[in-house]
Amino acid sequence: MLLLNVEKVLKNTTLSFKRKGIASPGLDAETLLSCYLKTDRPGLYMNFERLITDEELKWFSRWVERRKGGEPVAYIVGRKEFWSLTFEVTSGVLVPRPETEFLVEEVLGLCSDTNDHNMNVLEIGTGSGAISVAIASELEKVRIVATDIVEDVITLARKNAENNGVTGRIDFLRGNLFEPVSGKFDIIIANPPYISEEEFAQLPPEVRDFEPREALLAGSEGTEFHHDLIAEGSRYLKHGGWLLMELGAGQKDAIESMLGKNTAYDSIGFRTDYAGIERIVRARRRLVG
Numbered sequence: 001m002l003l004l005n006v007e008k009v010l011k012n013t014t015l016s017f018k019r020k021g022i023a024s025p026g027l028d029a030e031t032l033l034s035c036y037l038k039t040d041r042p043g044l045y046m047n048f049e050r051l052i053t054d055e056e057l058k059w060f061s062r063w064v065e066r067r068k069g070g071e072p073v074a075y076i077v078g079r080k081e082f083w084s085l086t087f088e089v090t091s092g093v094l095v096p097r098p099e100t101e102f103l104v105e106e107v108l109g110l111c112s113d114t115n116d117h118n119m120n121v122l123e124i125g126t127g128s129g130a131i132s133v134a135i136a137s138e139l140e141k142v143r144i145v146a147t148d149i150v151e152d153v154i155t156l157a158r159k160n161a162e163n164n165g166v167t168g169r170i171d172f173l174r175g176n177l178f179e180p181v182s183g184k185f186d187i188i189i190a191n192p193p194y195i196s197e198e199e200f201a202q203l204p205p206e207v208r209d210f211e212p213r214e215a216l217l218a219g220s221e222g223t224e225f226h227h228d229l230i231a232e233g234s235r236y237l238k239h240g241g242w243l244l245m246e247l248g249a250g251q252k253d254a255i256e257s258m259l260g261k262n263t264a265y266d267s268i269g270f271r272t273d274y275a276g277i278e279r280i281v282r283a284r285r286r287l288v289g
């Protein structure tokens, strides 16, 4: 029987993804095959002639079929890069998105503005732990409390902290929003669920059918969590501390209005992502009042 080499398997897989209408067929094929062969993408190209055994092909074909069925690559390979770190992901957590790295940048920016690297940070809804672990990897002295409502998610986030060598800097707690938290923080961050019920039906099947609903859905307007984080967050922020949240396309006005009406905050600002969408909001807990 004729054995296929890496180059041929890559070509065939890319072609079958293209035919299926997958948005990034070449990249997905490379990521799957390199993870399957326990190498990286350059490693694939350096081993184009390596033969793939029948047994390997049989198992790899299952991954290809899962991808063709719409399952995100990250769930198939069980990991995702974020902030140049590797995070284990399961179908119980949101796959960390590149635009969420802006939240990490904002926190690093605030720490360098104030030249205070001993900040107390609270993250609500930590998922894979990507944001908190990335911050802890950059700031040695930071103390972080990270929460999530799902127990299994907390277990995975803890594991990701351990795998990335920042275990001692993050306390992971399970609970609803601020319920498991006490004390006051310099910074509160959240990438909360922000998809409205109407938008949920329009999501690409890859997201809608595979990512956890509790990580996505946020009531009829998609701003339910922002509302609660703004309303309750001021009690957990030190005066002069910052609330930072990710938001969805088209949610700026609603969130600006919520913050504007709440006298606990000032210095409200937005940051756009590479697509020009207002993606991050920041607001300061007033110095007095």
Ligand SMILES: C[S@@+](CC[C@H](N)C(=O)[O-])C[C@H]1O[C@@H](n2cnc3c(N)ncnc32)[C@H](O)[C@@H]1O
Residues within 6 Å of the ligand: 093, 094, 095, 096, 097, 100, 124, 125, 126, 127, 128, 129, 130, 131, 147, 148, 149, 150, 153, 175, 176, 177, 191, 192, 193, 194, 214, 215, 216
């Ligand atoms: C959009 S995901 C963000 C995950 C991760 N921080 C990230 O950026 O990749 C939102 C997270 O909030 C969690 N969550 C949902 N409702 C919550 C609640 N009431 N209290 C705390 N966490 C909640 C979900 O389980 C999910 O992990």
